[in-house]
Amino acid sequence: MDIRTTGGPATAEEMAAVDGLLGQPEPADHRVVHGGHTTRSHRHLLLPVLHAIQDRAGWVSRGALEYACRRLSIPPAEAYGVVSFYARFALQPRAALALHVCDDIACMVAGATPVDGAIRVPCLGLCDRAPAALVERAGADYEARQLAPFDPTGDWLNETPTHQQPQRPQSKLLRRIGLVDPDSIDSYRQNGGFAALERARSMGPQAVIREVTEARLLGRGGAAFPTGRKWQSVADAPVRPHYLVCNADESEPGTFKDRVLMENDPFALVEGMAIAAFATGCDKAFVYVRAEYPLARQRLENAIAQAREHGLLDFEIEVRRGAGAYICGEETALFNSIEGKRGEPRNKPPFPVQVGLFGKPTLPNNVETLVNVLDIVLEGGGAFASTGTKESTGTRLFCVSGQVLHPGLFEVPMGTPLRELIELAGGLRPGRTMAAVLLGGAELRGHSRHRGDARVGRRHRLRRHR
Ligand SMILES: Cc1cc2nc3c(=O)[nH]c(=O)nc-3n(C[C@H](O)[C@H](O)[C@H](O)COP(=O)(O)O)c2cc1C
Ligand code: FES
Numbered sequence: 001m002d003i004r005t006t007g008g009p010a011t012a013e014e015m016a017a018v019d020g021l022l023g024q025p026e027p028a029d030h031r032v033v034h035g036g037h038t039t040r041s042h043r044h045l046l047l048p049v050l051h052a053i054q055d056r057a058g059w060v061s062r063g064a065l066e067y068a069c070r071r072l073s074i075p076p077a078e079a080y081g082v083v084s085f086y087a088r089f090a091l092q093p094r095a096a097l098a099l100h101v102c103d104d105i106a107c108m109v110a111g112a113t114p115v116d117g118a119i120r121v122p123c124l125g126l127c128d129r130a131p132a133a134l135v136e137r138a139g140a141d142y143e144a145r146q147l148a149p150f151d152p153t154g155d156w157l158n159e160t161p162t163h164q165q166p167q168r169p170q171s172k173l174l175r176r177i178g179l180v181d182p183d184s185i186d187s188y189r190q191n192g193g194f195a196a197l198e199r200a201r202s203m204g205p206q207a208v209i210r211e212v213t214e215a216r217l218l219g220r221g222g223a224a225f226p227t228g229r230k231w232q233s234v235a236d237a238p239v240r241p242h243y244l245v246c247n248a249d250e251s252e253p254g255t256f257k258d259r260v261l262m263e264n265d266p267f268a269l270v271e272g273m274a275i276a277a278f279a280t281g282c283d284k285a286f287v288y289v290r291a292e293y294p295l296a297r298q299r300l301e302n303a304i305a306q307a308r309e310h311g312l313l314d315f316e317i318e319v320r321r322g323a324g325a326y327i328c329g330e331e332t333a334l335f336n337s338i339e340g341k342r343g344e345p346r347n348k349p350p351f352p353v354q355v356g357l358f359g360k361p362t363l364p365n366n367v368e369t370l371v372n373v374l375d376i377v378l379e380g381g382g383a384f385a386s387t388g389t390k391e392s393t394g395t396r397l398f399c400v401s402g403q404v405l406h407p408g409l410f411e412v413p414m415g416t417p418l419r420e421l422i423e424l425a426g427g428l429r430p431g432r433t434m435a436a437v438l439l440g441g442a443e444l445r446g447h448s449r450h451r452g453d454a455r456v457g458r459r460h461r462l463r464r465h466r
Contacts, residue, residue, distance in 0.1 A: 010067035013140075017056035018049055018068050025071060042072045044358075046082060046340030050089055051291075051321055058098065058138030059090035074340075085342040087121075087324030088291050096138040097157075100124070100292075101150065104253045105438070106401040107131040115152045122326070123253035124148075124292050127401035128408045134292055144294035171411040172395055173371055177264040182299050185306040188267040194312060196374040200275045203377070208279040209235060212373060214381030216393045221247050221329075221366030224392075227373075230363060233353035234280040237361035244277045244285035245338070245357055245364045249322050249329040251290055254438070257397040258367035260409045262289070262296035265371070266303035270317070272370030274307075275377060277315050280363050284315060288334050290322040297321065331364040332356075368397055388414035400425040403432045 010018075019025065022045065049072065053064045060083055069076045083089045101107075101118040106127035114120070118133070126132035129148035135156065136144045147156050181187035188194070200208045213228025234242055246269065250258040262269060273285050289297045297319055304317050325343045327333045332346035335357045356362025372394060376384045385393045392414040398421055401407040405426025412421060418437065428434060 008061075008063045010061070010063040011057070014053055014057055014061065014064035015067055016140075017052040018064070018071055021045070021049055021052045022071055043074060043340040044338060046072060046074060046079060047086075047320070047323060047337065050083055050086075051323070054089050055138060055142035056140065058096045059092060059094045061093075082340065082342055085325065089323060098136045098138070100134040100136070101152075102126070102130070102132045106254055106407075109402050110149070112150075113152065121292075121324075123251070123255075125250055125256040125259045125290070127254050127256055127399065130401060130407070134294075146292075146295060172375055173261070173368065173397060174265075174409065174411050176268065177260070180265060180267075182264050182266055183302055185267060185303070185310060188265075193267050194271055196377040197271050197274050197278075197312065200278055200377050205235060205279045205281065208275060208377060211376050211381035212279070215372075215376045215384035216381075217369065217372055217376065217384070218392055219366055220368035220372070220396070221331075221364075222252075227365065227369055230353060230365075231276065231280050233351075234282070234361050234363040237354060239354075239361055241283035241360055242281050243357045243360055243362040244273060244280070244282035245331070245334065245362055246273055246285065246287040246367060246370060247329065247331060247334060247364055248287055248289040248293070248296070248367050249334060250293075250367075251322075251326040251329055252440075254399060254401060256399050257409055259293050259296050261367050261371055261397075262293070262300055266296070266299040267307065268371050268374060269300065269367055270303045270307050270313075272373045273317060274313060274315075275373050276363060276365060276370060282315060282363060285317045286320050286338055286357070287317065288320045288322060288328070288338060291324050334364070335362065402438075403429050405429055 046068070049068045050060060053060050053068065057064065065079055065083060066076060068074075069079045084091060099115065099118040100121045101112065101115050102122070102124045103112060103114075103120045104123035106123070107130040110130035112131035121134070124132045124134055124146070126146055126148040131150050132146070132148040133150035133156070134144060134146055136142070145159075147159060150156060176188070176191050180191050180193070185193070209228060209231045212231055213226075215228070217227040218224040219227055219230070248258050248262060250256070269287070273287070276282065277285055287300060289300065301319050304313070304319070307313050320338055322328055322337070325333075325337070327345065328337045328343040330345045331352055332348065333343040335352070336346065337343040338357060352362045352364055354361055356364070372384075388394045388396075394414065395411045396414050398410050398412060400410060400421060404422060405428070407425060410421060410424045412424070422428070422437075
């Protein structure tokens with residue numbers, strides 16, 4: 001297939017980026033025609049390839065796109081439709097050093113100011129340490145660093161992040177945070193890690209699903225769907241393979257709970273995924289982590305590798321990087337994104353449990369949902385259901401930011417009054433009076449979903465429209 005765009009040839013750097021991911025191209029053999037299944041089987045690599053180009057060159061030139069299309073046998077017009085859909089990919093030349101400064105609500109409340117030459121971006125999921133920024137340096141040794149709190153007048157280029165989430169021993173989901181070394185499987189095991197997986201394996205898949213159903217756990221990703229019911233549907237689906245997709249796209253302004261879990265307790269998510277895959281017969285799993293979470297991604301990749309080395313995983317887990325599209329948090333848009341397509345939601349039905357990723361039965365679950373499963377397996381579903389309210393069991397992670405004394409992540413039983421949550425965050429900052437509390441998704445950018453987050457601010461800030 002002769003595939004051409006109007007761009008010049010790819011540079012050696014761009015080709016190296018693509019070949020680094022796909023391997024060296026085979027010598028051309030014009031007697032062999034690749035198409036059909038071979039072509040489709042590569043399509044899902046389009047986003048990883050685009051990331052590789054963007055990381056290496058700082059933008060995606062027409063030449064680089066053309067080369068990627070040739071290597072993946074994708075028509076350029078289609079690939080252009082994909083690359084132009086995602087905010088992360090720059091289609092015009094850009095400096096190797098890119099500073100992304102958050103201008104969303106918590107950062108505005110914290111006094112974020114415009115910076116010359118910086119790219120203004122929506123919430124970076126660092127609202128507890130606002131104002132926030134993300135710096136990327138393109139090249140063979142690509143690097144991305146979160147900067148929060150971000151001081152544009154300081155030496156941010158050489159800043160080393162030092163923030164650590166404070167330990168909260170009374171909590172459940174957060175109990176290992178600040179206690180375990182997120183880079184060490186030994187540390188995780190010394191703190192009870194992988195006991196739930198062992199127990200799940202001794203119980204058997206059906207008994208695990210029974211406990212999750214008895215726990216009446218509702219999904220923590222926003223739609224509050226009963227987790228046990230979803231797991232049972234996937235387990236019962238006759239078509240193979242089954243896929244598990246962990247949704248770590250967390251892009252709702254003001255929300256950072258999944259980041260805190262992944263950065264500080266990544267093995268817990270790996271363990272939760274292993275239990276979910278075991279119970280529902282998933283052969284392969286993906287974790288789709290938003291592009292703006294480089295540390296979470298790195299820690300998860302390390303946790304997966306260590307768990308595999310220790311023989312704890314009998315299925316494959318692949319970490320996929322989002323590309324700056326809020327809508328990809330919606331599960332079917334996320335599937336399209338993994339498949340190398342524009343992140344556009346699909347019609348339902350069919351539902352993902354029957355026809356999901358790559359058209360196969362799929363279990364999509366949020367990070368927090370999966371981490372809850374550890375305690376359900378260890379304590380039993382009945383014990384889990386004794387916390388929270390009748391309709392909504394267990395504890396819940398709430399992200400509190402804005403004009404409170406101690407912004408952060410708080411775990412409280414469902415049903416806790418908002419006042420208590422604000423008090424947990426230290427109450428209002430001195431000299432402030434309560435004007436408004438913004439719950440769930442901020443409307444500033446037209447998002448209107450409800451999630452477990454609260455922002456406390458001054459009225460004129462909250463009313464700001466763009
Ligand atoms: C616009 C939109 C954005 C969403 N963003 C997320 C997200 O960032 N993370 C998430 O887990 N679920 C998100 N969801 C919900 C998912 O579609 C899905 O319900 C969820 O991942 C299922 O997991 P759960 O059952 O564990 O909650 C979003 C839904 C919509 C409509
Ligand atoms: S990081 Fe700026 S609003 Fe969330």
